[in-house]
Amino acid sequence: MALALELDQVSRSYGAVVAVDSVSLDVEGGEFVTLLGPSGSGKTTTLRLIGGFERPNGGAISIAGRRVDHLPPYKRNTATIFQSGALFPHKTVAENIAYGLRMHAMNPSLIRERVGEALGIVQMGGFEERYPSQLSGGQKQRVALARSLALRPSLLLFDEPLSALDLSLRLQLRADIKRLHDELQFTAIYVTHDQSEAMAMSSRVAIMNCGRIEQVAPPQQIYNEPANEFVYSFIGESCCLPVRIDDGAARDQQGRPVDIRLAEPPSSGAWRLYLRPSRIRIGNEAHGCANTARGRVRFTEFLGDFNRYHLVAGGLEFFCDRAGERQYQIGEEVEAGWDTGDMKVFAA
Amino acid sequence: MSGAQQVTSAGHRDAMLARPAMKFERLVPWALVAPALVIALVFFGLPILNTLRMSFNLHVDQRVYVPGFTLDQYWMLVKNPIFSGSILTTVKLSLICAFSAVTIGYGFALLVWIGPPLWRVGFIGLALCPLLISEISIIFGWWMFFPKTGLLSHTLLSAGLIEDRFSLMYTEFAALVGLTYLTLPFSFFIILSILDGIDKRLLEASSDLGAGPLTTFREVMLPLTWPGMLVAFAHAFIWAMGTYATPSALGPDTLWTIGFLVQEQMLGRHNWPMASALAIVLVVGVASIMLLMRRLMARGGRFHD
Numbered sequence: 001m002a003l004a005l006e007l008d009q010v011s012r013s014y015g016a017v018v019a020v021d022s023v024s025l026d027v028e029g030g031e032f033v034t035l036l037g038p039s040g041s042g043k044t045t046t047l048r049l050i051g052g053f054e055r056p057n058g059g060a061i062s063i064a065g066r067r068v069d070h071l072p073p074y075k076r077n078t079a080t081i082f083q084s085g086a087l088f089p090h091k092t093v094a095e096n097i098a099y100g101l102r103m104h105a106m107n108p109s110l111i112r113e114r115v116g117e118a119l120g121i122v123q124m125g126g127f128e129e130r131y132p133s134q135l136s137g138g139q140k141q142r143v144a145l146a147r148s149l150a151l152r153p154s155l156l157l158f159d160e161p162l163s164a165l166d167l168s169l170r171l172q173l174r175a176d177i178k179r180l181h182d183e184l185q186f187t188a189i190y191v192t193h194d195q196s197e198a199m200a201m202s203s204r205v206a207i208m209n210c211g212r213i214e215q216v217a218p219p220q221q222i223y224n225e226p227a228n229e230f231v232y233s234f235i236g237e238s239c240c241l242p243v244r245i246d247d248g249a250a251r252d253q254q255g256r257p258v259d260i261r262l263a264e265p266p267s268s269g270a271w272r273l274y275l276r277p278s279r280i281r282i283g284n285e286a287h288g289c290a291n292t293a294r295g296r297v298r299f300t301e302f303l304g305d306f307n308r309y310h311l312v313a314g315g316l317e318f319f320c321d322r323a324g325e326r327q328y329q330i331g332e333e334v335e336a337g338w339d340t341g342d343m344k345v346f347a348a
Numbered sequence: 349m350s351g352a353q354q355v356t357s358a359g360h361r362d363a364m365l366a367r368p369a370m371k372f373e374r375l376v377p378w379a380l381v382a383p384a385l386v387i388a389l390v391f392f393g394l395p396i397l398n399t400l401r402m403s404f405n406l407h408v409d410q411r412v413y414v415p416g417f418t419l420d421q422y423w424m425l426v427k428n429p430i431f432s433g434s435i436l437t438t439v440k441l442s443l444i445c446a447f448s449a450v451t452i453g454y455g456f457a458l459l460v461w462i463g464p465p466l467w468r469v470g471f472i473g474l475a476l477c478p479l480l481i482s483e484i485s486i487i488f489g490w491w492m493f494f495p496k497t498g499l500l501s502h503t504l505l506s507a508g509l510i511e512d513r514f515s516l517m518y519t520e521f522a523a524l525v526g527l528t529y530l531t532l533p534f535s536f537f538i539i540l541s542i543l544d545g546i547d548k549r550l551l552e553a554s555s556d557l558g559a560g561p562l563t564t565f566r567e568v569m570l571p572l573t574w575p576g577m578l579v580a581f582a583h584a585f586i587w588a589m590g591t592y593a594t595p596s597a598l599g600p601d602t603l604w605t606i607g608f609l610v611q612e613q614m615l616g617r618h619n620w621p622m623a624s625a626l627a628i629v630l631v632v633g634v635a636s637i638m639l640l641m642r643r644l645m646a647r648g649g650r651f652h653d
C-alpha cells in the first residue's frame with residue numbers, strides 16, 4: 001500500500017533563509033507524527049508545504065502515492081487545523097462544518113448527516129446555530145477539528161492548534177485528539193513546540209532543528225536513545241558537563257582536576273557529559289553507583305513535587321532533583337551518582 | 349423570618365434611594381450628546397427646514413420669491429423633462445460613479461491587503477494625494493489631461509496606439525472619471541479598513557477545504573466585506589449626487605445635474621423656490637440611500653467578530 005505521506009528531499013528557502021532543508025519523511029496510514037523543534041526550526045513551513053500553502057524549491061511531496069507539489073491546497077486531500085482556528089465568522093458552526101462538504105459537491109442530506117456526526121465526535125452537539133464569536137477558545141478549536149474531520153481527508157495537518165489555550169483546556173483537548181485518533185485512525189501530522197504534547201500524542205516524533213529533521217522515532221526511543229547531542233539536550237531536562245579526560249581522570253575546562261569518577265571513561269580528549277537531573281541520585285542513595293561526583297550545594301530550588309539541588313564540582317555545575325523535604329543546605333558537601341546507562345557522552 | 353423581612357425592607361429602602369439617582373443616570377447620555385445635537389439642529393436642521401419652506405413659495409413677476417404656498421415647483425419637477433431628466437442623469441451618473449469607485453477601490457485595497465508591506469505605503473500615499481488637493485486644482489489637472497492637446501492623447505499617440513489626436517474633454521466619460529477620482533480614495537480607505545480586520549488564514553482555510561479562488565471570493569471575502577462595500581458605495585453615491593463643480597467643468601454643456609440646475613435656478617433665473625425644490629430632492633435622495641443602507645447592513649450583520 002502507498003504511504004500516506006512521503007517527503008523526499010523537500011526544501012524551501014526565503015531569500016537567504018533556508019526554512020526547510022532537504023527534509024525526507026515517510027508516514028504510514030494511521031500514524032500520528034509530530035514535528036517538534038525550537039522556534040524557527042521550520043515546522044510550520046514543512047506543514048504548509050504539505051498542505052499546499054507554500055511551494056517547495058526542491059524535492060517531491062506525495063500524498064497517498066500521488067505527487068502533489070504542483071497542486072494548490074483545494075486540490076489536495078488534506079485538511080488543516082490552524083492555530084487560530086480560522087473559522088468563518090459569518091457562518092454558523094453547522095455552516096462552517098458543511099463548507100468543505102459543499103465544496104466537494106456532496107448532497108445536502110448527506111452533508112447534514114456528516115455535520116451532525118462531526119459535531120458529535122467533538123462533543124459539540126447542540127451548537128449548530130451558534131456563530132464563532134459566541135464560542136470559547138476551546139470550543140472554536142473543537143469546531144475547527146470537526147470541520148476538518150468531516151471531510152475525512154487522507155491527511156490531517158495540525159499547526160499548534162492548542163497553543164492559544166490555557167493549560168487545563170490544552171490537556172483536555174490533547175486527550176480528546178488522542179482519543180479521536182485511536183477511534184478514527186486518521187493519519188496526522190502535528191506541529192508543536194510543546195514536548196509533553198509531542199510525547200503524549202505521537203506514534204512517532206520528528207525532531208527538527210535549523211530546517212532539518214534530526215531524528216524520527218517513537219517517543220520512548222527519542223527520550224532514551226537520542227540520535228545526537230541536539231536531540232538529547234532538546235528533549236527533557238539535562239545537565240551538561242564539559243570535561244577533559246586525561247588517562248581516565250576528569251578535569252574541568254580550566255584543567256583543574258575534579259572529583260568525578262567514571263566507570264567507563266571515554267578516551268583522552270574534550271567531551272560533554274549529559275545527565276538527566278531526575279536520574280541523578282544524591283547523598284546516601286548515590287552509594288554504590290557506578291559513576292560518582294562530589295560537589296558542594298550552591299543553591300536549592302523548591303519546585304513543588306521535588307527539590308532541585310544545584311551542585312558545583314570544580315568548574316562544573318549541574319543539578320539533580322530529589323523528592324521530599326529539603327535535606328542539604330547551601331555549602332554542604334554531597335555525593336551524586338548515576339548509572340552508566342543514564343549518561344550520554346558527546347565529543348566536544 | 350424577621351431577618352428575611354429586614355432584608356426585604358432594606359432592599360426596598362435601597363430602591364427608594366436609587367430612584368432619583370437612576371433618573372440622573374438616564375440624563376447623562378443626553379447631556380453628553382447635547383452640544384453635538386444643538387450644532388446639528390442649528391446648522392443642519394434649520395437650513396433644511398428653511399429650504400423646505402422656500403420650495404413652497406411662489407415665483408411670480410420675475411421676483412426672487414413671493415411668500416405663499418404652492419406645489420408648482422414639485423409639479424414642474426415631474427412635468428418638465430429638463431428637471432425630471434436632470435434627476436435621472438444625476439442618479440445615473442452617481443450610480444455609475446459609486447459602482448466604479450467601489451470596484452476600483454476594492455481592487456486596490458485587495459492588492460494592498462495581500463501584497464507586500466511596501467505596496468501598502470505606496471498605495472496609501474497615492475490615495476492620500478487627491479485628498480490634499482482642492483477640487484478646483486484637480487479639475488485643472490483634468491483640463492490638461494483630456495483635451496486633444498492633452499496628456500492622454502499625446503501619450504497614446506506617441507505609444508502608437510492611436511492614429512489621430514482626440515479629445516475626451518466635455519464628455520460624460522470625463523465627468524464620470526472626474527467624479528470617480530474624487531470618491532475613489534474614500535472607497536479605498538473604507539474597504540481597506542474592513543479588509544485589515546479579516547484574518548488572512550480564512551483564505552487558506554477556504555482553499556484548504558476545497559474552494560478555488562473564485563469560490564473563496566464569493567463565499568468568504570464578499571460576505572465579510574459587504575458592509576464596507578455598502579458604506580463605500582453610499583458614500584460615493586452621496587458625494588457624486590452633491591458634487592457640482594466637477595461634472596459641470598468636465599462634462600458636456602448638456603450634462604445638467606441637479607447641482608448644476610440648483611445653481612442655474614438660484615443665480616441665473618433668480619428662482620429660489622425652484623432651486624429649493626431641487627435641493628430638497630437631493631436631500632431626500634441622500635436620506636433614502638442612508639435608510640436603504642441601514643436596512644441592508646442590518647440584514648448582513650447578524651454575526652459579530
Ligand SMILES: Nc1ncnc2c1ncn2[C@@H]1O[C@H](COP(=O)(O)OP(=O)(O)OP(=O)(O)O)[C@@H](O)[C@H]1O
Binds near residue numbers: 038044
Ligand atoms: N513567509 C516567510 N518569509 C520569510 N521567512 C520566513 C517565512 N516563513 C518562515 N520564514 C523563516 O523560515 C524559518 C522557519 O520558520 P517556521 O515558521 O517554519 O518555524 P517554526 O518551526 O514553525 O517556528 P515556531 O515554533 O516559532 O512557529 C524561520 O527562520 C522564519 O523566519
Ligand SMILES: [Mg+2]
Binds near residue numbers: 043044045
Ligand atoms: Mg510555527
